[in-house]
Amino acid sequence: xxxxxxxxxxxxxxxxxxxxxxxxxxxxxxxxxxxxxxxxxxxxxxxxxxxxxxxxxxxxxxxxxxxxxxxxxxxxxxxxxxxxxxxxxxxxxxxxxxxxxxxxxxxxxxxxxxxxxxxxxxxxxxxxxxxxxxxxxxxxxxxxxxxxxxxxxxxxxxxxxxxxxxxxxxxxxxxxxxxxxxxxxxxxxxxxxxxxxxxxxxxxxxxxxxxxxxxxxxxxxxxxxxxxxxxxxxxxxxxxxxxxxxxxxxxxxxxxxxxxxxxxxxxxxxxxxxxxxxxxxxxxxxxxxxxxxxxxxxxxxxxxxxxxxxxxxxxxxxxxxxxxxxxxxxxxxxxxxxxxxxxxxxxxxxxxxxxxxxxxxxxxxxxxxxxxxxxxxxxxxxxxxxxxxxxxxxxxxxxxxxxxxxxxxxxxxxxxxxxxxxxxxxxxxxxxxxxxxxxxxxxxxxxxxxxxxxxxxxxxxxxxxxxxxxxxxxxxxxxxxxxxxxxxxxxxxxxxxxxxxxxxxxxxxxxxxxxxxxxxxxxxxxxxxxxxxxxxxxxxxxxxxxxxxxxxxxxxxxxxxxxxxxxxxxxxxxxxxxxxxxxxxxxxxxxxxxxxxxxxxxxxxxxxxxxxxxxxxxxxxxxxxxxxxxxxxxxxxxxxxxxxxxxxxxxxxxxxxxxxxxxxxxxxxxxxxxxxxxxxxxxxxxxxxxxxxxxxxxxxxxxxxxxxxxxxx
Ligand SMILES: *Cc1c(COP(=O)(O)O)cnc(C)c1O
Numbered sequence: 158x159x160x161x162x163x164x165x166x167x168x169x170x171x172x173x174x175x176x177x178x179x180x181x182x183x184x185x186x187x188x189x190x191x192x193x194x195x196x197x198x199x200x201x202x203x204x205x206x207x208x209x210x211x212x213x214x215x216x217x218x219x220x221x222x223x224x225x226x227x228x229x230x231x232x233x234x235x236x237x238x239x240x241x242x243x244x245x246x247x248x249x250x251x252x253x254x255x256x257x258x259x260x261x262x263x264x265x266x267x268x269x270x271x272x273x274x275x276x277x278x279x280x281x282x283x284x285x286x287x288x289x290x291x292x293x294x295x296x297x298x299x300x301x302x303x304x305x306x307x308x309x310x311x312x313x314x315x316x317x318x319x320x321x322x323x324x325x326x327x328x329x330x331x332x333x334x335x336x337x338x339x340x341x342x343x344x345x346x347x348x349x350x351x352x353x354x355x356x357x358x359x360x361x362x363x364x365x366x367x368x369x370x371x372x373x374x375x376x377x378x379x380x381x382x383x384x385x386x387x388x389x390x391x392x393x394x395x396x397x398x399x400x401x402x403x404x405x406x407x408x409x410x411x412x413x414x415x416x417x418x419x420x421x422x423x424x425x426x427x428x429x430x431x432x433x434x435x436x437x438x439x440x441x442x443x444x445x446x447x448x449x450x451x452x453x454x455x456x457x458x459x460x461x462x463x464x465x466x467x468x469x470x471x472x473x474x475x476x477x478x479x480x481x482x483x484x485x486x487x488x489x490x491x492x493x494x495x496x497x498x499x500x501x502x503x504x505x506x507x508x509x510x511x512x513x514x515x516x517x518x519x520x521x522x523x524x525x526x527x528x529x530x531x532x533x534x535x536x537x538x539x540x541x542x543x544x545x546x547x548x549x550x551x552x553x554x555x556x557x558x559x560x561x562x563x564x565x566x567x568x569x570x571x572x573x574x575x576x577x578x579x580x581x582x583x584x585x586x587x588x589x590x591x592x593x594x595x596x597x598x599x600x601x602x603x604x605x606x607x608x609x610x611x612x613x614x615x616x617x618x619x620x621x622x623x624x625x626x627x628x629x630x631x632x633x634x635x636x637x638x639x640x641x642x643x644x645x646x647x648x649x650x651x652x653x654x655x656x657x658x659x660x661x662x663x664x665x666x667x668x669x670x671x672x673x674x675x676x677x678x679x680x681x682x683x684x685x686x687x688x689x690x691x692x693x694x695x696x697x698x699x700x701x702x703x704x705x706x707x708x709x710x711x712x713x714x715x716x717x718x719x720x721x722x723x724x725x726x727x728x729x730x731x732x733x734x735x736x737x738x739x740x741x742x743x744x745x746x747x748x749x750x751x752x753x754x755x756x757x758x759x760x761x762x763x764x765x766x767x768x769x770x771x772x773x774x775x776x777x778x779x780x781x782x783x784x785x786x787x788x789x790x791x792x793x794x795x796x797x798x799x800x801x802x803x804x805x806x807x808x809x810x811x812x813x814x815x816x817x818x819x820x821x822x823x824x825x826x827x828x829x830x831x832x833x834x835x836x837x838x839x840x841x842x843x844x845x846x847x848x849x850x851x852x853x854x855x856x857x858x859x860x861x862x863x864x865x866x867x868x869x870x
Pocket of ligand 1: 281282283284286658659660729730731734755756757758759761
């Protein structure tokens with residue numbers, strides 16, 4: 158049954174497929190698709206949240222009727238639909254031509270969060286965007302994958318600051334009917350309801366789907382009438398602190414998520430866990446085999462041989478550990494179904510360093526997956542140190558862990574105006590072949606002044622968007638005038654502009670540059686060569702020290718001492734991220750070593766020609782080549798904050814500012830543009846999700862596929 162049936166009744170026949178196009182996030186990485194919606198909307202949408210489903214609902218029938226007769230519109234509509242159809246067909250894809258018939262195999266990808274677009278608030282930060290970019294790239298490459306995750310109708314958190322800079326959570330519930338998702342229905346046309354029976358009070362959930370090009374993402378929604386109020390809330394928000402609620406969420410994701418695939422008849426032969434939150438999916442796969450008569454041992458070997466596990470963080474709090482007493486409450490009737498006793502079951506999740514702490518999801522996933530990876534070369538070393546003791550026997554390298562460095566989805570994060578330059582100078586195949594480094598040698602053919610003018614334009618657009626946000630906040634909330642001063646309205650398009658935006662987790666050290674206020678002030682308020690900073694980011698609602706950091710940055714932003722050269726932008730989301738990574742001159746990254754497993758926001762800036770200044774951690778150890786930005790070597794010792802801040806001031810003063818302001822008579826900073834070009838050239842091919850997904854396929858999925866083929870289904 159067509160899930161869109163009846164959703165857009167007022168669409169004229171000639172353009173009826175606009176409904177299908179609006180409901181497929183394919184538009185989020187195809188500017189020509191977004192452009193036809195903007196045409197309908199009279200191009201008035203520059204600063205509005207872009208959501209074509211909502212737009213189609215709200216547009217007047219007469220506008221749609223007129224479009225259906227407008228030959229200029231129809232030409233573009235037909236061209237976009239033809240491209241859409243060509244890209245939806247997996248038989249022209251890389252996967253089909255190089256690996257296998259995508260019709261014969263299915264990979265199930267589980268993640269607790271997905272960052273796809275700001276109209277779908279199902280993410281908290283980098284992990285989510287990694288998963289979102291992964292799905293988009295699998296669509297582009299034709300990798301036969303389905304995603305499973307949560308629909309968090311209240312998302313992570315909408316951030317508003319009080320007049321004194323304290324982060325307040327705002328609840329805002331997603332309007333499911335007007336989001337680019339649709340209900341999954343059963344064969345009678347009713348919403349599909351799945352019951353997770355292992356709870357004493359069974360939880361029911363409905364299933365939604367988001368279409369991400371060729372890839373379908375299934376989303377769990379517990380907010381339905383059959384559930385009691387506590388359970389209805391279960392999928393409301395991301396990353397709750399309450400351990401019991403968190404355990405239930407992870408049961409829903411792993412076990413409930415597997416049941417979605419079964420209910421829909423999707424037989425997956427490979428399981429990929431994006432972080433440990435979803436590791437119970439392994440159990441459910443084993444249980445199914447045991448139910449059919451296999452021994453636990455054989456079943457777990459088969460499941461292991463076809464499971465991929467990606468670990469994402471060296472931060473201990475990022476690894477869930479559930480007390481055994483809590484596990485008993487939910488698993489006591491499940492364990493016998495695995496034909497295991499309590500002790501042997503819990504052994505699978507014990508961390509020998511802390512055996513009484515409980516069931517450790519990472520230890521469990523590492524033991525039960527044949528293919529494990531970390532997300533950068535450095536992170537592999539760190540992960541080995543963290544988990545080597547699970548494999549106590551020499552030789553040392555028996556631990557089955559590899560690394561696949563993260564990458565970002567180029568069509569999502571590259572600005573369309575920069576792509577237009579590539580179209581002009583790199584030949585017609587640059588996008589299709591963007592992970593091939595040869596193409597990027599041609600970047601030097603782009604005239605410096607053209608790249609610089611494009612960058613200047615993007616910087617202006619970013620500043621205009623921040624000012625427009627501030628104006629709306631002023632208009633709607635009568636916000637405090639001090640707050641307005643802090644929000645970016647005083648930014649100067651001619652000043653060297655540095656961006657810092659990410660979650661305000663303490664290890665990321667958002668307030669590091671305020672270590673030496675006087676020295677900072679000197680840099681910012683230099684008459685001839687001013688520097689300014691734009692900050693954005695949310696703290697986890699229960700992270701008190703993260704909120705203090707926000708307050709510290711906000712107070713600096715509204716303090717006349719820094720001369721209006723610091724801005725804090727509220728409610729960091731995918732949309733602000735886009736403006737910032739396109740529009741700032743320089744990206745700053747200064748986490749405490751070694752806690753940044755990879756980091757991706759710097760990649761997003763670099764591909765747009767905006768170099769980063771970063772501590773040598775995560776991906777920058779592989780990415781930095783001496784020409785494509787700046788690096789310093791944080792030492793990880795006690796007074797490292799002070800030392801690292803001085804390093805940053807030194808590099809900004811001695812290297813960055815002079816290079817940025819050294820311009821020819823026409824105002825072009827050729828030396829700076831050289832660094833911009835190096836950023837693009839070195840980052841696009843090597844740190845794209847294209848390179849990353851191909852690595853997952855070649856290193857892991859191919860081997861897992863062989864094992865799967867050896868197993869009688
Ligand atoms: C890319 C991205 C992140 C991740 O940033 P890191 O610097 O890697 O932590 C977080 N939030 C948003 C909105 C992003 O786009």
